Each structure stands twice: as C-alpha cells, then as structure tokens.
Amino acid sequence: MLEFQNVTFQYAEDDYQMMKDLSFQVEEGAFVSIIGASGCGKSTIFRLINGLEQPQSGQIFYDGKPISSLSHFSAYMPQKDLLFPWRTVGQNLALPLEIGRVPKAEQQQKVRAMLKEVGLSDYENRYPKELSGGMRQRAAFARTLLTGSRLLLLDEPFSALDSLTKIALQQWLLQEWEKYRQTVLFVTHDVEEAIFLSDRVLVVYDRPITHLEAYPIPLPHPRNREDLKRPDMQELKEKLIKELGGGSL
Ligand SMILES: Nc1ncnc2c1ncn2[C@@H]1O[C@H](COP(=O)(O)OP(=O)(O)OP(=O)(O)O)[C@@H](O)[C@H]1O
Ligand SMILES: [Mg+2]
Known part of the structure; x- marks a missing residue:
C-alpha cells in the first residue's frame, strides 16, 4: 500500500505551494487514475513517489515504510517514452x-x-x-x-496516440493488469480513459493540492467498452468533464 501523509511540497523555483498537507492512500493491487488540469501537479506527485523530489514536510510510505528507506519499489513510465x-x-x-x-x-x-x-x-x-x-x-x-516493481507509475502513457490505437492499448493494459495485478497509478487527461481503466478516479481540484476527490468506478472485471454506456458511467463522465472545466471556452 502507498500512503501520502500530510505531504507539503513546493518547487524551489516557484513562489507558490504545489501541495499542502496532502494525504491519500492507494491499496495494493488497485488501479487508480489521477486526473486534473494541465499543470496542476499530477507528474509532481509521481516525482515525489519515485524520489526525484522530496516533500518539505509530511511523509510517503510504501508497505508501512518511509519511501526514503526503500529502493526500486516503484517503476516510473514518464510522459515521453524515453526509449x-x-x-x-x-x-x-x-x-x-x-x-x-x-x-x-x-x-x-x-x-x-x-x-x-x-x-x-x-x-x-x-x-x-x-x-x-x-x-x-x-x-x-x-x-x-x-x-x-509492484507499483507502476504511468504518466499519460497513451496521450500521444491516435484514438483507435489508444482504445486498443487501453484494452491491452487492462488485460495485463487483470493478469498480474500490480498496483497502478495512472495519470491521464482523458476522463473516459480514467473511468474505463480504474477502480477509483482521483481528481485534483485545488491549488495547492490539499486533497484528491475520490470517485469509485463500480464496473466489474473483465471490462468491456460497452460498460462505458451505462447511464451511471455516462453521468459520471459528464460530471467530471464539467467539473474539470471542459466543454466551455
Ligand atoms: N522541475 C520543476 N521545477 C520547477 N517547477 C516545476 C518543475 N516541474 C514542474 N514544475 C511546475 O509545477 C507545476 C506542476 O507541474 P506538473 O508537471 O506536476 O503538472 P501536471 O499536472 O503533470 O501537468 P500536465 O498535465 O501538463 O503534464 C507546473 O506549474 C510546473 O511549471
Ligand atoms: Mg504531467
């Protein structure tokens, strides 16, 4: 299990706090997506988990141990593929x-x-x-x-792909996950993608980030794209798009 405990962080170059007293948990084997506006700090959350940045206060735990005492517990796939x-x-x-x-x-x-x-x-x-x-x-x-690593941090892995390839890879990723059940934290801008893949969607609304609003996705596994047509999922999708400021210019 991954746990943020009252994490406060600010980049040295910035004059504003990125997150303040942020606490959240991701249980072992879960598939959790993080969505939020561009620049809200999603990749920064990953940089804190993999130790590229250190919080000013608060702690991050993995399996009950502070991450500073661990190595190789997480694998980070950055926004660019970096092959x-x-x-x-x-x-x-x-x-x-x-x-x-x-x-x-x-x-x-x-x-x-x-x-x-x-x-x-x-x-x-x-x-x-x-x-x-x-x-x-x-x-x-x-x-x-x-x-x-049992904890995979995937930062917008499909955002640069055309929509058909993206759909194929989403289905492929879900099959892989259903087989291996690693813990996945998945950052995306795509609300539908987040709903289709996740057990839970965490939404960033505020700056500094003080909490992540959690939306459980009660779809059974194995999943099918048809599931996205369920009225409750359609409703959630529209709600999230609206709350994230989509649909208006
Ligand atoms: N290394 C850094 N040094 C200073 N500021 C940074 C650094 N990396 C990111 N920032 C700033 O922190 C903020 C959050 O950046 P971050 O990359 O976490 O956003 P994001 O939510 O992943 O955005 P996107 O959806 O566009 O990828 C931005 O305002 C950015 O300018
Ligand atoms: Mg990012």
Whole structure:
C-alpha cells in the first residue's frame, strides 16, 4: 500500500505551494487514475513517489515504510517514452535488468518472454524509430514491467496516440493488469480513459493540492467498452468533464 501523509511540497523555483498537507492512500493491487488540469501537479506527485523530489514536510510510505528507506519499489513510465534511440528494442528492455545485475543469459530470456507478452517478438533487434507510436508505448511499458516493481507509475502513457490505437492499448493494459495485478497509478487527461481503466478516479481540484476527490468506478472485471454506456458511467463522465472545466471556452 502507498500512503501520502500530510505531504507539503513546493518547487524551489516557484513562489507558490504545489501541495499542502496532502494525504491519500492507494491499496495494493488497485488501479487508480489521477486526473486534473494541465499543470496542476499530477507528474509532481509521481516525482515525489519515485524520489526525484522530496516533500518539505509530511511523509510517503510504501508497505508501512518511509519511501526514503526503500529502493526500486516503484517503476516510473514518464510522459515521453524515453526509449534510448541508440539501443535496439531488446537492449532497451534489458536496461532495468542490467542495472539490477541480472546475468546475461537470464536477461535475454526475460526480455524475450516480455517481448512476446507485449506482442513485439519480431522487433527485438529493431530500433525505436522503426516502431509505430503504439509499439513504442508497449515497449516502454514492457521495460517498466521488467523493473519487477509492484507499483507502476504511468504518466499519460497513451496521450500521444491516435484514438483507435489508444482504445486498443487501453484494452491491452487492462488485460495485463487483470493478469498480474500490480498496483497502478495512472495519470491521464482523458476522463473516459480514467473511468474505463480504474477502480477509483482521483481528481485534483485545488491549488495547492490539499486533497484528491475520490470517485469509485463500480464496473466489474473483465471490462468491456460497452460498460462505458451505462447511464451511471455516462453521468459520471459528464460530471467530471464539467467539473474539470471542459466543454466551455
Ligand atoms: N522541475 C520543476 N521545477 C520547477 N517547477 C516545476 C518543475 N516541474 C514542474 N514544475 C511546475 O509545477 C507545476 C506542476 O507541474 P506538473 O508537471 O506536476 O503538472 P501536471 O499536472 O503533470 O501537468 P500536465 O498535465 O501538463 O503534464 C507546473 O506549474 C510546473 O511549471
Ligand atoms: Mg504531467
């Protein structure tokens, strides 16, 4: 379980607080999305979890331990896929294993199994520039999984994709999650995407962020896009879009 306890944070360059006394919890194995306006601090929440930034006060716990005492408990997939262009797809996937000093033969075995899992077996020796946007995101996701972390921080992984690829990858991601049940924190601008994927949607309304408003998504698994047509889901979608300031110029 991940827990923010009264976290207050401000970037040194900024003259305003980003979050103040923010507390929230994400239970083990949950799929939780965070939505909110651009610049409201969603990526900053991830930067605090993975230790790129430190809170001025308050603490973040994972499994009851302060995160400053832990390493490799979370895997961060940033907004840009950040595959290394000079490495093949296979070499990109091997990176977390290299860092973890996994023996070479085992690396290769794990990378090949993961490439198969994400449907990229034929691309092991290709370079990222030879892949489509959707394939690159699957490769970046595969690399994130190979860190072995049980907490995945996915920052708008599908936002740069065309809508059909995006829908296909949402379904694919849900299947992966239903199989492995890692804890997923997922940032998106897309209200429908958040509803379709999540157990719970957390909405950022205020600045500084003092709380995250939680909306449970009572859809059963496995999910189907048809579920989005349910009147209660339609209603929630319209409500969230309106509250986030959408639909007006
Ligand atoms: N490294 C940094 N140093 C100083 N200020 C930063 C830094 N990173 C982000 N900020 C500021 O903090 C605020 C929140 O940024 P953040 O990236 O967390 O927003 P976001 O909600 O992820 O936005 P988006 O939806 O556009 O990705 C912004 O106003 C941004 O200018
Ligand atoms: Mg961001």
